[in-house]
Amino acid sequence: MKRLGQYTILFERCPAILGHAAVGGKKEAEGPLARDFDQTFLDAYLAQESWEKAESMLQTEAATLAIRKAGLEKKNISMIFAGDLLNQCISSTFGLREMDIPFLGQYGACSTMAQTLAMASMAVESGAANYACAVTSSHFCTAERQFRTPLEYGCQRTPTAQWTATASGSAVLGYGRGVRVRHVTIGRIKDFGVTDVANMGAAMAPAAAQTLLDFLTDTATSPADYDHIYTGDLGAVGSTLMKKLLLENGVQIKNHEDCGLMLYDREMQDVHAGGSGCGCSASVLCGHILNRMEHGTLKNILFMATGALMSTTSSQQGESIPGIAHLIHLQAE
Amino acid sequence: MKRLGQYTILFERCPAILGHAAVGGKKEAEGPLARDFDQTFLDAYLAQESWEKAESMLQTEAATLAIRKAGLEKKNISMIFAGDLLNQCISSTFGLREMDIPFLGQYGACSTMAQTLAMASMAVESGAANYACAVTSSHFCTAERQFRTPLEYGCQRTPTAQWTATASGSAVLGYGRGVRVRHVTIGRIKDFGVTDVANMGAAMAPAAAQTLLDFLTDTATSPADYDHIYTGDLGAVGSTLMKKLLLENGVQIKNHEDCGLMLYDREMQDVHAGGSGCGCSASVLCGHILNRMEHGTLKNILFMATGALMSTTSSQQGESIPGIAHLIHLQAE
Numbered sequence: 001m002k003r004l005g006q007y008t009i010l011f012e013r014c015p016a017i018l019g020h021a022a023v024g025g026k027k028e029a030e031g032p033l034a035r036d037f038d039q040t041f042l043d044a045y046l047a048q049e050s051w052e053k054a055e056s057m058l059q060t061e062a063a064t065l066a067i068r069k070a071g072l073e074k075k076n077i078s079m080i081f082a083g084d085l086l087n088q089c090i091s092s093t094f095g096l097r098e099m100d101i102p103f104l105g106q107y108g109a110c111s112t113m114a115q116t117l118a119m120a121s122m123a124v125e126s127g128a129a130n131y132a133c134a135v136t137s138s139h140f141c142t143a144e145r146q147f148r149t150p151l152e153y154g155c156q157r158t159p160t161a162q163w164t165a166t167a168s169g170s171a172v173l174g175y176g177r178g179v180r181v182r183h184v185t186i187g188r189i190k191d192f193g194v195t196d197v198a199n200m201g202a203a204m205a206p207a208a209a210q211t212l213l214d215f216l217t218d219t220a221t222s223p224a225d226y227d228h229i230y231t232g233d234l235g236a237v238g239s240t241l242m243k244k245l246l247l248e249n250g251v252q253i254k255n256h257e258d259c260g261l262m263l264y265d266r267e268m269q270d271v272h273a274g275g276s277g278c279g280c281s282a283s284v285l286c287g288h289i290l291n292r293m294e295h296g297t298l299k300n301i302l303f304m305a306t307g308a309l310m311s312t313t314s315s316q317q318g319e320s321i322p323g324i325a326h327l328i329h330l331q332a333e
Numbered sequence: 334m335k336r337l338g339q340y341t342i343l344f345e346r347c348p349a350i351l352g353h354a355a356v357g358g359k360k361e362a363e364g365p366l367a368r369d370f371d372q373t374f375l376d377a378y379l380a381q382e383s384w385e386k387a388e389s390m391l392q393t394e395a396a397t398l399a400i401r402k403a404g405l406e407k408k409n410i411s412m413i414f415a416g417d418l419l420n421q422c423i424s425s426t427f428g429l430r431e432m433d434i435p436f437l438g439q440y441g442a443c444s445t446m447a448q449t450l451a452m453a454s455m456a457v458e459s460g461a462a463n464y465a466c467a468v469t470s471s472h473f474c475t476a477e478r479q480f481r482t483p484l485e486y487g488c489q490r491t492p493t494a495q496w497t498a499t500a501s502g503s504a505v506l507g508y509g510r511g512v513r514v515r516h517v518t519i520g521r522i523k524d525f526g527v528t529d530v531a532n533m534g535a536a537m538a539p540a541a542a543q544t545l546l547d548f549l550t551d552t553a554t555s556p557a558d559y560d561h562i563y564t565g566d567l568g569a570v571g572s573t574l575m576k577k578l579l580l581e582n583g584v585q586i587k588n589h590e591d592c593g594l595m596l597y598d599r600e601m602q603d604v605h606a607g608g609s610g611c612g613c614s615a616s617v618l619c620g621h622i623l624n625r626m627e628h629g630t631l632k633n634i635l636f637m638a639t640g641a642l643m644s645t646t647s648s649q650q651g652e653s654i655p656g657i658a659h660l661i662h663l664q665a666e
Contacts, residue, residue, distance in 0.1 A: 001460045003411065007435060009461045050650050078336065079519050087420040088644035089440045093522065097655050102340060102519035104448060105440035105642070107422045115437060119452070126459030127334045128342045146646075186412050186435035189426065309438070311421035313479075317383050322430050 001125045005218025007211075008185045015124040016178035017171045017330075018131070019070025022287030023061045024279075025140070025166030031264045036287035037167075038065050044141055044166065052090060055139035058168035058279065059084070059095030063135045066170035066286070070131070077101045077172070078129035081116040084137050084278055085109060085164075086146060091137050101133070109307030110204075110233055111187070112136040113169055113282035114326035117303075120173040121181040121328075130174065137168035138277025147197070147312060160199040162235045162276035165263055169282030171290070179293045183329035185215040189309065191322040197315050201238025201260075201273055204306040207323035208234060209245035211304060215327050216251065223253040229302045230289060231325075232281020233260030235274035238306070259284035259305075281305045293332045303328045334458045338551025340544075341518045348457040349511035350504045350663075351464070352403025355620030356394045357612075358473070358499030364597045369620035370500075371398050377474055377499065385423060388472035391501035391612065392417070392428030396468045399503035399619070403464070410434045410505070411462035414449040417470050417611055418442060418497075419479060424470050434466070442640030443537075443566055444520070445469040446502055446615035447659035450636075453506040454514040454661075463507065470501035471610025480530070480645060493532040495568045495609035498596055502615025504623070512626045516662035518548040522642065524655040530648050534571025534593075534606055537639040540656035541567060542578035544637060548660050549584065556586040562635045563622060564658075565614020566593030568607035571639070592617035592638075614638045626665045636661045 004010040021038045029040035039061060046054040059082065067074060080099070082092035083106035092105055108115040116134035123129035141151055143164035149155040173181070190207040208231055216222060223229055234242055239258045246253060259281040260274035285303055292298040306325040315321070337343040354371045362373035372394060379387040392415065400407060413432070415425035416439035425438055441448040449467035456462035474484055476497040482488040506514070523540040541564055549555060556562055567575055572591045579586060592614040593607035618636055625631040639658040648654070 003460065003463065052646055052650060083440065085421075086644065087646060088418075088442065088642065090642070090644045090647045093642040093655055094647065094652065097522045097524055100521050103522050103657060104452070104519060107416065107438035107440045109421065119437070122459060122461050123455065126455060126461070127336065128455050128459070130336065186437060188433050189430045189436050191430055309421065309423070309426040311419065311423045313385055313420060314423045314427065317385065319427065322426055324436060 007214040008183050008218035010183055011125050011181055013125050014180040014182055015121045015173045016176055016180050017290060018174045018176050018178045019066045019172040020286040020290045021062050021065035021069060022169045022283035023058055024283055027269060028165060028167050028263060031269060033263055033288045036291055051139055051141040055091040055137050055142050056095035058137045059091055059135050062168035062170035063133055066172045067133060070172040072131060074099050074101055077131050077133050079104055079123060080133040081106050081119040082135045083107050083112040083116060085143055108324060109309055110276055110278050111305040111307030111324050111326050112278045113285060114303060114305035114328050117171060117328050118184040118326055121184060124173045132173045133170060135170035136278040136282045138164050138279035139166045140164045143277055157272055158198045159272055160237050161272045162200060162233060162260060162274050163271035164277035165275045165280035167279035167283035169286030171286055179290055180331050181328060182331050183219060185211055185327040187211040187325045189322045189324050191320055193320045195320050199237060200276060200308045201235040202241055203308045203321035204234055204323035205238045205241035205245060207325040208242045208304060208306045211325040211327050213249055223255060226302050227298050227300050229253055229256045231258045232284060232305045233276040234258050234306055235260040235276060237273050299332045301330050303330060340547040341516050341551035343516055344458050344514055346458050347513040347515055348454045348506045349509055349513050350623060351507045351509050351511045352399045352505040353619040353623045354395050354398035354402060355502045355616035356391055357616055360602060361498060361500050361596060364602060366596055366621045369624055384472055384474040388424040388470050388475050389428035391470045392424055392468050395501035395503035396466055399505045400466060403505040405464060407432050407434055410464050410466050412437055412456060413466040414439050414452040415468045416440050416445040416449060418476055441657060442642055443609055443611050444638040444640030444657050444659050445611045446618060447636060447638035447661050450504060450661050451517040451659055454517060457506045465506045466503060468503035469611040469615045471497050471612035472499045473497045476610060490605055491531040492605055493570050494605045495533060495566060495593060495607050496604035497610035498608045498613035500612035500616035502619030504619055512623055513664050514661060515664050516552060518544055518660040520544040520658045522655045522657050524653055526653045528653050532570060533609060533641040534568040535574055536641045536654035537567055537656035538571045538574035538578060540658040541575045541637060541639045544658040544660050546582055556588060559635050560631050560633050562586055562589045564591045565617060565638045566607065566609040567591050567639055568593040568609060570606050632665045634663050636663060
């Protein structure tokens with residue numbers, strides 16, 4: 001592992017994704033990526049007493065499945081990097097409590113899947129871990145009541161609002177057969193002064209543009225060198241803004257898709273500007289994208305998860321919404 | 334870097350702490366460790382508009398000082414690992430937003446100083462970072478109103494309650510002269526079923542005992558091999574319980590001190606079972622302990638920060654309080 005340019009890490013031995021799993025809720029099971037989920041649940045409670053416990057269960061299921069699909073057992077995993085949107089990251093804590101795996105909580109808001117994947121890759125390539133697991137989740141009901149309004153209130157949503165996915169994705173890193181991590185670019189916090197909490201896409205777009213520009217500069221490549229560039233989750237508004245910012249910097253991308261626009265059918269499923277939440281890009285990556293990379297349909301992609309680093313307190317105090325984006329360059333064997 | 338035993342990471346090139354800084358509030362400036370702080374503030378607001386913004390400022394100050402004391406500039410730092418207790422870790426985000434350093438949010442509750450230090454050490458030794466910064470903070474007023482009751486309510490505190498420190502600690506890792514990181518043991522989540530949110534020490538003691546036992550087993554050493562074993566922040570109740578649990582496993586420690594019992598004068602400063610909060614063990618390490626290691630008074634120590642991985646939501650839903658502890662083995666040059 002060594003540094004490349006100012007912001008990028010180049011992997012020399014390139015850890016592989018040995019196992020991956022995506023689990024989701026009812027709405028996700030009704031969307032266009034339904035068949036890419038390993039498991040879906042029709043009930044938002046997953047037979048638990050609360051939505052928060054249900055979200056924890058999503059992480060338990062995703063991590064357990066990813067470890068099993070890697071042909072490993074819990075005791076083989078040297079460390080697990082996990083995070084979520086809930087206060088004090090309780091979905092991760094309680095979801096992974098019984099696993100008895102050394103635990104490192106990560107917080108990158110909706111960028112957490114890229115962050116946990118970056119940390120797990122670094123741990124494996126450095127020798128700190130034999131196998132490392134990355135997992136993250138979100139749940140529509142836990143996010144709505146924590147960040148917005150009680151669900152019972154039935155608040156009307158603005159056109160720029162995104163729909164928090166009820167989903168979790170997990171990947172197990174190690175050496176062996178699998179899609180390989182080639183580069184990672186860790187993002188810097190970018191804040192263009194957006195204060196509208198119903199427009200996270202706009203708040204995150206500058207960070208996404210910046211991280212992609214950093215990566216392209218550091219690797220001396222252009223967007224056309226990759227089969228596909230996936231962001232998650234800028235939604236419709238943020239995607240347009242990111243492309244505009246990139247164009248202003250002389251970079252045009254034609255091979256871009258946003259996980260938030262892939263998970264649901266926007267017309268039929270009433271999700272306004274698209275999906276969001278840690279679990280959105282996590283489940284699209286650990287289901288749809290990695291499935292296609294393993295089947296050879298995709299060979300060389302960039303996965304860039306984006307996060308809005310705000311809380312209800314910071315917004316109530318009039319703060320703007322800082323964004324962050326981390327990038328992972330993945331290559332099929 | 335390689336694995337040693339089941340849970341420990343052995344550093345071969347041993348990254349050094351090139352710079353470190355501790356900042357604190359008025360109560361901390363009146364305590365027995367006053368002279369070990371680089372900077373203290375008499376006003377809980379630090380000239381900001383809210384306590385939350387004040388806590389962010391603590392991180393800005395600590396990280397800026399640590400980087401300067403390492404003889405570096407912000408642009409030299411490859412990545413910063415930061416975390417705190419506030420919902421969505423906003424002290425870190427807003428405190429470090431202007432720094433323009435690649436940012437990786439960490440959540441380990443009050444164990445965060447050990448976690449950020451572990452991650453920064455791994456990043457440097459692996460080559461992922463030239464220099465990496467670790468920083469964490471807490472603030473009495475932000476923690477009380479988020480986790481407990483409005484300060485204006487003047488709620489009576491139970492004897493087992495701990496006092497959240499208004500403080501921040503930061504360390505910069507790299508190669509050069511400084512105290513060296515020899516081993517790291519990443520902890521597992523331990524839950525003995527404690528539900529009393531006014532007794533965090535008891536909730537964290539099992540995790541502390543487990544991580545120390547894991548480290549001693551992996552390194553085939555005993556407590557007497559170290560000058561001192563520091564925990565943070567078990568307080569009076571948790572420290573007694575940890576020692577009891579260790580004794581049940583045949584391990585007696587006589588060279589133990591808890592950062593929560595060092596930061597304040599319990600009799601004179603009315604802090605009940607001792608100090609707590611991410612900033613407590615962070616400031617005791619990055620002030621008092623590292624100062625003594627550099628002056629040669631201490632040569633070989635274990636620093637084990639402990640965290641209670643709960644939220645108000647998890648407690649309101651009747652969940653118990655899981656604990657975690659990460660251990661760092663430090664050696665003077």
